[in-house]
Amino acid sequence: MSALWSLHGLTARQGRKTVLDGASLSVSAGEVVGVVGPNGAGKTSLLRAGLGLLAAEGEARLSDRPVAQLKPPERARLVGYLPQDRRAAWNLPARMVAALGASDLADDAADALALEMLTRVGARDLADRGVLDMSGGERARVLLARLLATRAPLLVADEPVAGLDPDAQLLTLDLLRAEAARGAGVVVTLHDLGLAARSCDRIVVVDAGRIVADAAPQEALSPAVLRAVFKLDGALIETEAGPVLAARRI
DSSP states (O other): OOOSEEEEEEEEEETTEEEEEEEEEEEOTTOEEEEEOSTTSSHHHHHHHHTTSSOOEEEEEETTEEGGGOOHHHHHHHEEEEOSOOOOSSOOBHHHHHHGGGTTSOHHHHHHHHHHHHHHTTOGGGTTSBGGGSOHHHHHHHHHHHHHHTOOSEEEEESTTTTOOHHHHHHHHHHHHHHHHTTOEEEEEOSOHHHHHHHOSEEEEEETTEEEEEEOHHHHTOHHHHHHHHOEEEEEEEETTEEEEEEEEO
16 A cells, blocks of 8 residues: 655755755555654755645655645645644634535535534534634644544644643644544644654654654654654653653753
C-alpha cells in the first residue's frame, strides 16, 4: 500500500534563510506521527511545503499523486489541514465554520455533519455563536470540528493543542487518535515532548530545517537527541500512565 503522504528531499527558503534542508518523510494509514523541534526549527515549513503551500524543491506526494499537479478540490479530498493561525476574518456561526470542512456535501448534509463534529469536540453549545465572540480555546474546538468534517484520509494539524487547557488537549489528541484507528493518517506538530511521546506512534524531530530523528518515541527522543536538539539532560521514563519526560535544562 502506498503512503498517504510522502516527502522526498524537500528544501525551502524564505528570503535568504533555508527553512527546510532535504527533508524526507512518509506517513501511512492508521498512524499518528508527531513532529517536534525547537522554535523556528522548521516544523510548520515542513507541513506547508509538503502540502504545496510553500514553494520548495524536491517532491511531495499525496496518495502517490504529485501535490504540485493536484487541483485544490482534489487536494482537499486527500488531506485536511488545520493551520496554526486561528484567526477568523468573519464572525460566522460555529456550525457554518465547521461545515466548511464538508464542502463536497449538500448544505443540509454539511450542516448535519458539522453539528455531529461539534458534538464530538464538546462544542455543540457553541453551534450558533459567532467565532469572533469565542475564546481562543473555544475557537480551537470549532476549527478541530472543521478538520474532522473533511473526512480526508490524511489529517495534518499544526499545534492543535496550543493554548488549550489540559483536558481539551487530551480530548483533541484522543479524537485524532480515533481518526487514525479508523484508518486515517494523522500528523501533528507539538511542543510538549511528553504529550507527544504519549500520543504518537512515531516522533519526527526537526532541527534547523533537517529531520534528525524519525522513530518510535523512546528512540526519537533519546537522551542524545534531547541533549543535542533541545538542550535537555534527561530521558523519557515509562510509567503506567505512559511516557513521562524527566529532564532539566543544560
